[in-house]
Amino acid sequence: MYISNYDQRMKDFNEDQKILADLIKQTDISTGAGIEKIKAQIGATRTSLKGLDLWLRYLEPIAYKKINGPLPVEWETEVFEKFEQPYKREGSGLTLAELYLDEKHVEKDSLLDLIQSSIFAAGTYEADSITRQLQSHQHFFLANRLFILNLAAIYTTGFECPDTLRIIPELRSMLAEVNKIYYTFNESFSKTTLSENYLSLYNSAIAFVNKEPADYTRFDHFTFIRDYVNPLFQMNQQFIVQYRVFTKSYVDYSLNESANSIFSKDLYFGQNAKGIFLRVTDQQVLDEIERIGKLLFYDPVLSGNNQRSCNSCHKSTAYFTDTTLSTSFQFDRQHSLSRNTPSLINAGYNHLLMLDGKHISTLSQAKDVLANPLELGSHEKEVIQKVLSCNEYKKAFRSFLKYTPQEKEVTIDHIVSAIIIYYSKFSNYYASFDMAMNKNADVEPAVKQGFNVFMSKAQCGTCHFVPQFNGVKPPYIGSEFEVLGVPADSGFKKLSEDKGRYGINPVSEMLHAFRTGSLRNAEYTKPYMHNGVFTSLEQVVDFYDAGGGVGKGLKVSNQTLSTDSLQLTDNEKKNLVLFIRSLNENINFDTAPLQLPVSKDKLLNSRKVGGEY
Amino acid sequence: MANISKIRMKIITVMLLFFMVIAGLMACVMQPKIQYYDFPADIAEEAKIANRKMLEKGKILYDINCAKCHNKKVKGRIIIPDFTTEQLDSYSVRVRNEIHVTAIPENKVTTEEMEAIQFFFTYKKPGQPVTEQ
Numbered sequence: 001m002y003i004s005n006y007d008q009r010m011k012d013f014n015e016d017q018k019i020l021a022d023l024i025k026q027t028d029i030s031t032g033a034g035i036e037k038i039k040a041q042i043g044a045t046r047t048s049l050k051g052l053d054l055w056l057r058y059l060e061p062i063a064y065k066k067i068n069g070p071l072p073v074e075w076e077t078e079v080f081e082k083f084e085q086p087y088k089r090e091g092s093g094l095t096l097a098e099l100y101l102d103e104k105h106v107e108k109d110s111l112l113d114l115i116q117s118s119i120f121a122a123g124t125y126e127a128d129s130i131t132r133q134l135q136s137h138q139h140f141f142l143a144n145r146l147f148i149l150n151l152a153a154i155y156t157t158g159f160e161c162p163d164t165l166r167i168i169p170e171l172r173s174m175l176a177e178v179n180k181i182y183y184t185f186n187e188s189f190s191k192t193t194l195s196e197n198y199l200s201l202y203n204s205a206i207a208f209v210n211k212e213p214a215d216y217t218r219f220d221h222f223t224f225i226r227d228y229v230n231p232l233f234q235m236n237q238q239f240i241v242q243y244r245v246f247t248k249s250y251v252d253y254s255l256n257e258s259a260n261s262i263f264s265k266d267l268y269f270g271q272n273a274k275g276i277f278l279r280v281t282d283q284q285v286l287d288e289i290e291r292i293g294k295l296l297f298y299d300p301v302l303s304g305n306n307q308r309s310c311n312s313c314h315k316s317t318a319y320f321t322d323t324t325l326s327t328s329f330q331f332d333r334q335h336s337l338s339r340n341t342p343s344l345i346n347a348g349y350n351h352l353l354m355l356d357g358k359h360i361s362t363l364s365q366a367k368d369v370l371a372n373p374l375e376l377g378s379h380e381k382e383v384i385q386k387v388l389s390c391n392e393y394k395k396a397f398r399s400f401l402k403y404t405p406q407e408k409e410v411t412i413d414h415i416v417s418a419i420i421i422y423y424s425k426f427s428n429y430y431a432s433f434d435m436a437m438n439k440n441a442d443v444e445p446a447v448k449q450g451f452n453v454f455m456s457k458a459q460c461g462t463c464h465f466v467p468q469f470n471g472v473k474p475p476y477i478g479s480e481f482e483v484l485g486v487p488a489d490s491g492f493k494k495l496s497e498d499k500g501r502y503g504i505n506p507v508s509e510m511l512h513a514f515r516t517g518s519l520r521n522a523e524y525t526k527p528y529m530h531n532g533v534f535t536s537l538e539q540v541v542d543f544y545d546a547g548g549g550v551g552k553g554l555k556v557s558n559q560t561l562s563t564d565s566l567q568l569t570d571n572e573k574k575n576l577v578l579f580i581r582s583l584n585e586n587i588n589f590d591t592a593p594l595q596l597p598v599s600k601d602k603l604l605n606s607r608k609v610g611g612e613y
Numbered sequence: 614m615a616n617i618s619k620i621r622m623k624i625i626t627v628m629l630l631f632f633m634v635i636a637g638l639m640a641c642v643m644q645p646k647i648q649y650y651d652f653p654a655d656i657a658e659e660a661k662i663a664n665r666k667m668l669e670k671g672k673i674l675y676d677i678n679c680a681k682c683h684n685k686k687v688k689g690r691i692i693i694p695d696f697t698t699e700q701l702d703s704y705s706v707r708v709r710n711e712i713h714v715t716a717i718p719e720n721k722v723t724t725e726e727m728e729a730i731q732f733f734f735t736y737k738k739p740g741q742p743v744t745e746q
Contacts, residue, residue, distance in 0.1 A: 082724075246711040272723055279677070279721060361723070406673040406729075 002188035003134050005181060009052045014122055016045040021115050029108055035101050038111075042098050043166065049094065050170055051177035057150070058143035058251055059130050061475075066121030067093040070160045071560075073509050078478040079253055079351045082360040086505045093118035095160045102162075137192040140185055141236060141245045142252055147178065148233045149474035152225050152262050156216060157461040164456075167216040168209070175206045192243040198235045201228065221455040222448040225466070226437050230262050254351075254476045263437040263467045265428060268476035271348035271362045273424035275417025280403045286421065292396045293422030296415060299596050300611035301386045301604060302370060304331070304377035310369075310419060312613035313341045316589060319524045320344035320423060326532030329613070331377040338498060340532035343525045344423045345587065346518050349468045352479040355514045355530045356501045362424075366416040380412045386604065387415055392597035426587055431520060433582040434467070443582050450579025453572045458544065459562060460576075463516050469583060471516025481513040485549015485556035486529045490539070492552040496531050511558060520583045537577050545573065650736035664736070671733030674726050678717055690742045701731050 020041045027034040049056075049068060057064050065074065069091020077086040097114040100106060124130065133139040154160070155174070158167050179202065186193040194202075205228035212219050239245070240257050254268040261267075272278050280286055296302065297316075300309045313328040314320040321343040322328050327336045339355055347353060352360060359365035369375045370383055388394045388410060397410040404414065433451070435441040455461040463482055465473040471480035481501045488496045501513040514530045528534040534543065549556040550563035568576070592609055599605055650668050652661055675683075675693070684691050722730075 246714060248711070269719055272720055274720075278723065361725070405677065406670045406726075 001184040002181075003131070005184040006052075006055060006131075006134055009048070009177075010122070010125060013045070013048045013052055014119070016041075016048045017115060017119050017122065020045050021112060021119065024108065024112050024115065029106050029111070035106070039098065039101060042094055042101075043163075046094050046161075046166075046170065047173055050174035051181075053150075053174060054143055054147040054178055054181060055134075056125060058139065058146050058249070059133065060124050061251060062089065063121040063124040065089055065091050065093075067118045068095050068160055069093055070095055072096060075481075075505055075507060075509060076478060077352060077357065078250075082351060088507070093121070095162060099162050137185075137189045137243060138245050138247075139249075140189070141192075141239050141243065142247055142249065145233070145236050145240065145255070146251065146475055148229060148236055149262065151229045152233070153461070153466040153474050156219065156221055156224065157455050158216065158459070159462045164216055165214075168212070168214045168219055172206075172209055172214075175202075175209055179203070179206060192239075194239070195235065198232065198239075201231060201235070204228065205232065217453070217457040219452070219456065220448075221452045221461075225262075226439065230437060233262050234260055250477070251475045261438050263430075263434040265430070267467060268349075268472070270350055270472070270476075271353070273348050273362075273420060273427070275363050275420045276404055276407070276411075276413045277400070277417050277421065285400075285403065288396065289400060289418050290421050290425065292393065293418035293420070294590075295393075295593055295596060296387070296419050297422050298592055298610045300607045301390070301596070301599070302376055302378060302383055302415075303611065304373075304379075304382070306386075306604060306607050307612045308376055309611040309613075310423075311592070311610045313375075314344050314423070316592065319521050319587075320426065321525050323524070323526050326527050330374045333613070337374060339530050340527060342517065343521060344426070345585070346427045346468065346470075346520050348424055348427055349470060349472065349518065350479050350515070351472065351477070352515060355517075356504050357479060357481065357515050358504050362420050363413060363416055366419060367412060370412070370416075383415060384410060384412055386599070386601070389599045389601050389604065390597035391600070426589070429585040429587045431583045431585045433579070436582075437467075444578070446575050446578045447582045448579075449572075450575035450577070450582075453568070453576050454579055457572065458541075458566055458568060458576055460519075460544070463561075464519050468518050469520060470518035480516050481510065482516055483511070483513045483556065483558050483560045484529075484543075485512070485552070485554050485559045485561065486514075486531065486543075487533060487549060487552065487554060488531070490533055490535075492549075492554060495549055495554045495556060496533070498530060500530065509558060512556065513560070519580055521585055521587075523581050523584050537580060538573070541568070541573050541576055650733070651738050652736065664732075667729055668733050668736055671729035671731070674722070675730050675733055678722050678726075679730065682712070682716070692740060692742055693737065695737070695739045696734050701734055 020038070023041050024038055027037055029035060029038070046068075056067065069089075071091050074089045074091060075086045076089055077084075081087075092114045094115075097111060100111055100114060155171055156167065158164050161167050161170060182194055182199060182202065186199075205224070208224065208228060212224070237257065237260060254270070256266050256269060259267040274280065274286075277286070277289055280289070297310045300306050300312075302309060308331065313322050315322055318324075322341045325336070325341075327339055328341045329335070330337055342355065348362065352358075353362065353365045359368065367380070371379050388397070394410075397414055400414060400418075401407065401410065407414070430438075432441060432443055433447070436443040436447075454464075463471060463480065465471070471482070472478070473480065483500075486496050488494050495512070499511055501510040501515070504510075522528070522537060526532075526535055526537075528537070528540050534540050543552065544561070545566045545568045546552050547563040547565050548559055548561040550559050551565060594609070596607060596609055650665075652664065656664070680693070683694055685694055686692070717727075
């Protein structure tokens with residue numbers, strides 16, 4: 001039943017694609033009527049695709065980009081491949097064909113290519129290696145998990161649906177089709193079924209979506225996720241454990257089986273928060289490492305001039321960022337750095353670190369800061385020698401050596417790992433929005449309205465994904481970069497010259513591209529954008545509302561942000577900011593240490609807690 | 614004179630024998646560490662030092678994280694198994710192996726550490742026992 005359902009849907013989809021290709025061949029695309037006819041068939045083909053989406057996205061995500069990719073070219077660096085150079089993936093298929101039809105000059109061959117390439121990619125899903133998975137229950141609960149996560153983060157935002165009028169109708173038809181898949185699954189796999197509770201909640205979700213307005217800007221995204229999607233996710237996580245589901249797919253690489261909510265901070269694994277001490281589980285030992293890490297965080301001994309510390313730019317009193325300067329001072333205290341200091345809070349929920357994604361681990365990121373002549377201006381050997389000249393550090397690190405038998409002596413990794421353990425603990429807190437989603441508290445109606453605008457009309461949710469509201473989207477294995485057209489000055493006289501990701505991956509698509517940041521604690525982490533050009537959230541919202549750099553009259557050849565005005569009303573903007581404020585986390589900050597460890601080197605003992613910066 | 618020289622000879626012989634025994638014993642006790650790996654002859658000395666460090670790290674990380682399941686007993690000796698290149702490649706994508714998903718996820722063994730372990734296996738000489746017995 002289950003497998004024949006898949007086969008039938010595959011057959012129908014292939015048939016629809018063939019009809020579409022034939023229609024393109026036969027239609028006069030120079031007329032508006034011709035274009036409309038093709039668009040209608042694209043719509044019909046999309047609908048049959050949506051009946052397969054649960055499977056296709058999971059079973060072979062690369063082929064899926066050929067069928068329904070949102071971008072013509074994507075440069076990927078996914079978590080299991082982050083040691084390699086980014087590689088290019090060309091998208092094709094229905095979304096791109098539809099967007100192409102809106103261009104001024106439409107070439108029949110190019111249009112046909114987009115569909116032919118999708119037809120070819122669809123063949124992948126008939127390969128034995130793919131269909132074999134359908135014979136066991138294992139893949140199903142993992143594919144279903146991805147489907148549920150996409151319900152929360154992708155399907156209702158128009159991420160891959162350029163015609164926003166179709167978002168909710170497509171969602172309705174997809175939910176109904178998936179319901180049929182559920183029933184065939186339960187028939188075929190009677191020992192590992194979706195429970196009655198699950199099916200009943202799922203049917204309520206269908207009823208809810210059918211009752212909600214078809215206009216996605218009036219759709220209640222908040223209630224949909226809180227009351228239906230997240231509880232379905234929780235149940236599916238239980239099935240994964242209960243039915244002993246094991247993954248064999250890299251799609252599941254980052255996801256955590258034991259997370260009991262989409263809005264749980266352990267939903268996915270971004271960065272190792274313990275560095276070299278990752279296998280230490282003894283809390284007492286970890287507490288001691290953290291204590292040392294805290295001292296080091298405030299200790300200017302890490303810098304070349306013994307005057308700067310981590311805390312100089314990542315101020316613990318300001319959400320571990322610097323809210324007073326658009327970009328912090330360089331080592332020489334005369335010039336400014338080129339980019340805004342990012343908050344360390346929630347940094348670990350990125351697979352790539354820094355605004356240009358230069359670093360793949362917090363360990364290498366921190367070591368770069370130590371050695372960077374514009375930042376801490378020191379180097380590894382000097383840091384180790386100066387740190388170990390302090391008896392308290394020396395004794396502590398020597399005692400930690402037994403937890404890292406692969407290292408014979410104290411290394412820079414030990415020092416940096418202690419710092420990472422210290423600052424990472426501030427990422428374990430929740431915002432009032434999370435608590436509302438987890439039904440532990442409620443938020444004001446204006447916040448909910450703000451979230452609904454965020455997920456629809458304002459298009460924020462298509463880049464700042466649920467639940468971290470950063471550029472990591474389901475299945476949470478990569479980080480996205482976007483070109484916004486950020487100006488050099490708040491008067492929009494010219495585009496910022498910073499080439500961004502291009503410095504790491506020199507391809508035209510990445511010129512001026514920056515990694516999408518998290519919106520958590522945004523209220524307290526001003527100024528904004530890579531160069532700190534905006535000082536208020538209202539300014540940022542206005543920038544997006546205008547259509548980014550292009551909308552503000554700048555010339556940006558490769559802007560990925562929509563260049564059209566969002567036409568947000570004042571009330572919508574106000575609610576949007578209220579929603580962003582609800583992402584402020586209730587963090588329990590601590591205070592600076594009173595003194596630093598004494599060094600054998602007397603010259604070092606005049607250094608100040610936190611440095612003199 | 615002859616006697617003296619004979620005695621001397623005896624003493625020397627005895628001493629020689631003694632030293633040989635000592636040397637033999639020393640060789641047993643201070644047997645050079647098992648050479649787990651072999652470098653191609655044309656590798657620069659500096660690179661050898663760096664590589665050896667990485668290999669030793671890989672070996673220890675293997676002992677900590679993998680040995681419990683992977684070491685096997687052959688004729689009374691505990692042997693570190695040999696893996697094919699294909700096997701090693703598939704290890705980096707941990708998810709292809711059901712047990713690895715829970716036994717060595719990225720928060721227990723980092724990708725860098727995994728590379729050190731793979732490096733160790735790339736250069737490891739086949740059929741090496743864990744410790745001399």
